[in-house]
Amino acid sequence: MRITRVLLLVCPALTGGEMLAAQAVERTDTPERGTLRVTFDPRVMTWNDQFTDSGRVRLGAPLSGDTIDGRFIPVVARLEQNVRVASGIAGFVASLGQGLLSVRQERRTYPITAELGVTSRLSVSVMVPIVRVATRSSLQLSRKGANLGLNPLALNAAGARGTDSAFFAQFDAALAQLDQQIAVGQYGCGADPACAAKDSSAYWHTVRNALSTSVYGAGQAGSPFLPLDTSAVGTALDSAVARIQRGLTTTFGIAGFDTMFALASDTLSVLSLEQTIVNPAASGFGYADLPFRSSWRYGLGDVELAAKYRVFSGRHYAAALQAVARLPTAGRDSADDLLRQSLGDHQLDLEGRLTQELTLGPLWLNVAVHAGLQRPGTRIRRVAPLAAFLVPATATANLRWDPGDYVGIDAAPLLRLSREFAAGFTAGYFTKARDHYAFQSAQDSAAVATNTGFPTAASVLDQGTSARWLRLGFAVTYHAPRVEGGFSIEQTVSGAGLVPGATLYRIVFRTSRKLF
DSSP states (O other): OOTTSOEEEOOOOETTEEEEEOSSSOOOOOOOTTTEEEEEOOEEEEESEEEEEEEETTTTGGGGOOOOOOOSSSHHHHHHHHHHHHOOOOOOOOOOOEEEEEOOOOOOOOEEEEEESSSSSSSEEEEEEEEEEEEEEEEEEEEEEEOEEEEEEGGTTTOOOHHHHHHHHHHHHHHHHHHHHTTTTSSSTTOTTHHHHHHHHHHHHOOOHHHHHHHHSSOOOOEEEEBBBTTHHHHHHHHHHHHHHHHHIIOOOOOOOOOOOOOOOOEEEEEEHHHEEEEEESSSOOSSSSSSOOOEEEEOOHHHEEEEEEEEOOEEEEEEEEEEEEEOOOOOOTTOOSSEEEEEOOOOOOEEEEEEEETTEEEEEEEEEEEEEEEEEEEEEOOOOTOOSSOOOEEEEEEEEOOOOEEEEEEEEEEESSEEEEEEEEEEEEEOOOOOEEESSHHHHHHHHHSSSSSOOOGGGTOOOOEEEEEEEEEEEEEESSSEEEEEEEEEEEEEEEOOOEEEEEEEEEEEEOOO
């Protein structure tokens, strides 16, 4: 069960033979033998920020600020390091410009629960959730402060560019000739490791490799961006290449390297950035859909089967135990979806619940504790640290996944204002252990290292998967002889891990019918 799932349940009570529905906690009573009780419990949860271990942050933070840099885009951070080496500017900070990414998430769950009384205390039920998830996002991008633009390779569907092909071919040929002439003793180096020719060759090889990785990326991961030709670092790169060409010609007598290094000609626009995000791995990130717009989808969530037994039923106190199996019926989410929510875990969960009700005059307190055991399985993910927002598709792997177990408690102190109506407050606390990811084989780990250009442990995905949150709200409820209903609003007020700062709206409709 993920942290974005709605974990609050319906709560009516049975008090001295009079039934009154409440919210936020599972009710203790069961239908009479042969009675079918049907509950429709639509829930709407919305949020545009989330709680993290570092505090509360906006969902659009990775592409917002005066400088969109490599903190959230690993390929930009890697490009920054390569450009520092090639240009000699140790303090170079890569920037796509100024940005403001606005993101609003919404999750609507429409669970329909059918509960059948087997005896006066025992019932069985099935809950079928229909889930609608929506993401509304937009990006404003300014060229102010930008020193990066689109890699011209990203404009060429064939993945090749003549100027760079000629540039690196000439560079490689010149360095090979220099190394060959050093080896035959043309520059008098002999066995001296500190000879000027050897020092120049070693440094120029370093610059060549940094430029090549800047253009073509590392491993199979493309390089979507390059410095602007009009920027200070672009000028520094041109100067560095010119110095190497002069050194080869004038100092070592090696001609034929005269092609200039091609850089980005213009800053990014929102459209060009979107195209880079959906382009294949050779020149982009390979995500499935254009992200900076509204999108939504419907689907079946994870179906729940449950059995419930009312262990105690008194005038002032009642208690019930419930066993729940949550089935992997939801569609699997994709590692190629950016900013999209999952419809469910697609994971088998086993949950136990203890519900209690205490009635003292008009005051009525409902408390429920639930604990879940989540079974291990597999999950397809892009292997990258938690902060990474845009990750190349080449980092994708099918991983072993052991989701963390969880415990939660929900309480609803209500005041019964009449026989049919009650109102009060709600509170919920939830905590979940950290998930654990691992490669299924050493070959999978090696494949990711080869594709991305460096090894990455699958355990980097564990970060941020533990969670805890506290929700507070209020509820009103109504009960008539054949129909029950209620309404509640709750707000997440604190959290850690990756917890939506969500507002939850709920409406409850319930009716019963005697079958036999």
